[in-house]
Amino acid sequence: MTKSETKKLLLKDVARLAGVSEMTASRALRGTADVSKATRARVEEIARTHGYVPNRIAGSLSSQSVNLVAVVVPSLNSFVFPEVLSGISSVLKETPLKPVVGVSGYELEEEEEVIREMLSWRPSGLIVAGLEHSEATRRMMAQADCPVVEVMDVDGTPVGHCVGISHLQAGRDMAAQILARGYRRIGFIGTKMPQDFRARKRFDGFIEGLSEQGVTLMDREHYAGESSIQTGRQLTAQMLERNPDLDCIYYSSDVMSVGGLMHCLGAGLSVPGDVALAGFNNLQILQGLPLDLATTDACRREIGERAAKIVLQAREAEKPLAPICTRLSPPISLGQSL
Amino acid sequence: MTKSETKKLLLKDVARLAGVSEMTASRALRGTADVSKATRARVEEIARTHGYVPNRIAGSLSSQSVNLVAVVVPSLNSFVFPEVLSGISSVLKETPLKPVVGVSGYELEEEEEVIREMLSWRPSGLIVAGLEHSEATRRMMAQADCPVVEVMDVDGTPVGHCVGISHLQAGRDMAAQILARGYRRIGFIGTKMPQDFRARKRFDGFIEGLSEQGVTLMDREHYAGESSIQTGRQLTAQMLERNPDLDCIYYSSDVMSVGGLMHCLGAGLSVPGDVALAGFNNLQILQGLPLDLATTDACRREIGERAAKIVLQAREAEKPLAPICTRLSPPISLGQSL
DNA sequence: AATGTTAGCGTTACCGCTATCGATATCACA
């Protein structure tokens, strides 16, 4: 059945075996019109039994179209982007388009390289997390002849389309909630990755929100590297040791606030009695903990879905689409920790 | 700066602007030999300022080589595969090869479609999780003219190369550890996704390990869908309600055992005093919990690294590489929960 | 009978880039 010695099987081989021209075989396999049922069946049968895999490189070059959507995210470990992807996939599932993922590692230079690589494949769309890019990246995106959607964030100037939430506002809103509940001795724990722009915006918004009501941060801690429960736990311990009278901590990620909760559990502190906790993202790991932690839902799935729909929409349209910018409102859930 | 009205910039345009032939421009941009320093610099300069992005579709068709490695995993949400990816990326980082990820959703049909799509781009390698595939998938992989590496699992018959651990043995080993510590009233909680073959193998091995010492499972519970802390917590609660005298539970995933721990914390049960817990994978979320949970390290990162190295090795070699099968030994850590 | 219509298929000309081979210029050295 499988002579692996056989030379690579080409469309012309399939065509010859089916006794039709290359063109007819091509049409048959792609399901386009102008092929009789009988011929199509014969070609398909031959292709299947011989294990023909079409060469999409040649096909795409010829047809000048690539059914891929490039998706560039900072990380896949961080719990947050897989859900954006899953939103994208669910929308694309019913179309001929397929997502292709690239990882930029929270570094603009790496991002530039990844996007260049992606665009060199001439995809049907580019979805990229964040609004901050190198100058060269912005140029590439502006010149790309495919729709570009920047996602997650709306605080800035998008090159093309844009779907996200305002992290500045998210920080402000959480500050308002915390203040409304009477907390005044407040700490912040967040990443210091210089390029996690969204975490920084939440921080800035949070500070603004506090200061609007005359409150200043009592303590803050910044960490390098990826967020983890472990890190959240350690930094919470340190901060509470320094400031035993803190009554609330805001974290730049749920993963970190879970760590905070773990510390409190271990140290016998009551939440929110001794200290209130709040995170960000509404990650799935919040479900099933001894206590529901306060958080802001970052609308990750919906962001992915909407971004994919914009790409589809741009594909349908014959004119280049006018820039769309969708700002979602991230709901805060207070849980039992505030 | 950016006339977006400009027609798409082609290599021939760059060449013309630089006053050289297309061929020389091509060589200059790809860094191959036979170009003077001065010429190369000029071409690069022009390409950069004009934002030229090479068309890799045309390039690959012409050179009959694609610098991509296809990686097919069942899921990106499950915490486990991102680390395999990260192992792959770290090895590929220093080479011209780039990983491209496809998601099969724990379904063989979807896997078949994803792999077909991947192979249609004629990648330099294919790394796929698991040994179980549809007949058509096996045929495609066997005929593919690139190295194929099946990863994660070694219990079965690989089509090409193989790197992984024995999940059967991992289950057996954990059974031995549990029995050695005197536990006899044992429960199991695991996925019932019919196609999570590795979870099933661990289960089978576990049962074997118990029965070798005359012990049978006291209770078992299977769930559909992705693993989560929430689910682990609920099922643990149910199981302990049915069998309050259980003294140990083995989970098919760490995420689930964390849920078990959460239940115990909430219900005031001591671990391992009232009930011992053990999971699988050695996920990062185990770090920072109130208690170190027992687990088996699935060697995910190393598996990724080794798979990538095999692809590189096959690329160097001129003969098709003889099948390599690497079986890693997953270390068990007992933590404080056994 | 002449003409139009349509389904089904084939021929031609590329898509944008690179492998290959040959051409030319330059320089070292006998």
Next chain:
DNA sequence: TGTGATATCGATAGCGGTAACGCTAACATT
């Protein structure tokens, strides 16, 4: 001065498909 070696570059011919258009046979229409 001639000879070859070396460095640098260009013309040609594809890579494996598909868009566009052309052609034919068979049937419908007038």
